[in-house]
Amino acid sequence: METKEFTITNDLLASKGQRFLNLVIDSFIVYMFTVGIGAAINIIGEVIGNYKLSEWIISLTVTENLLFGLVVLFFYYTIMEFYFSRTFGKYFTKTIVVKHNGSRPKVKSIVIRTLVRMIPIEAFSFLSDNARGWHDTLSVTYVVNKHEFISRIKL
Template identity: 85%
Template sequence: METKEFTITDDLLASKGQRFLNLIIDLFIVYMFTVGIGAAINIMGELTGNFKLSEWITSLTIVENVIFALVVMFFYYTIMELYFSRTFGKYFTKTMVVKHNGIRPKAKSVVIRTLVRLIPIEAFSFLSSNARGWHDTLSVTYVINRHEYISRMKL
């Protein structure tokens, strides 16, 4: 049986507009998860009468809140991209993450993508003419248009 090599070409890549929309949607989802976790901890404290956790949550400084949000962000991106090759933002923009040969990224690539996203100035890596950011380049992954990819894979 003959196997054909598939290569991601520039015309499959998601646009900068799609990538920006992915970022906005995903940051909103991460924010909602972060607030939801904090609210759930407060509710559990109220229900159990144990207010130590809820007092801890309400006493977090801005820096601690940012660290908490970064932890939530790490788990969100890692879980979503590892198991689904897409986040909620990518779902709405009909894009997905793949390796250079069109297969799903493995855990190592997804963790690298996610860790690089935590670099504060990483979002500015999209300002160059290249449509790929540092988290794509360093993990050797691509964000592509899902429907175009599926139709090409069928050929």
């Protein structure tokens, strides 16, 4: 019996609307994590009496805050997409990240996806006719509708 290799087709891809909603939800989550971690560091500094720690987190410059946010973003996307193949945004829109053959992405692909997201104009890469952004094409991954993907792969 001949086995046919599975390939992601355009009808399985998440829509631009779903991708935009993923961006909005995940940006909000990353922002909340960033603020929450900063607040926790400040509170811990106050509670243990290490006022230098509290002063440090409060006195971060805009650039330092941006770098702190990028570190949070890196860990959020890397952990969520590696372990779950989805982020909170993708969970809400019922989409997942897969490779071209339907398998789960390896850590290298996820790290590439995440690093490419940090390019300032990367979000605009979705404005072309292609529903895939730079972080998809450079990591050779796809964001697909989960339920359609699962039913298709079972066939």
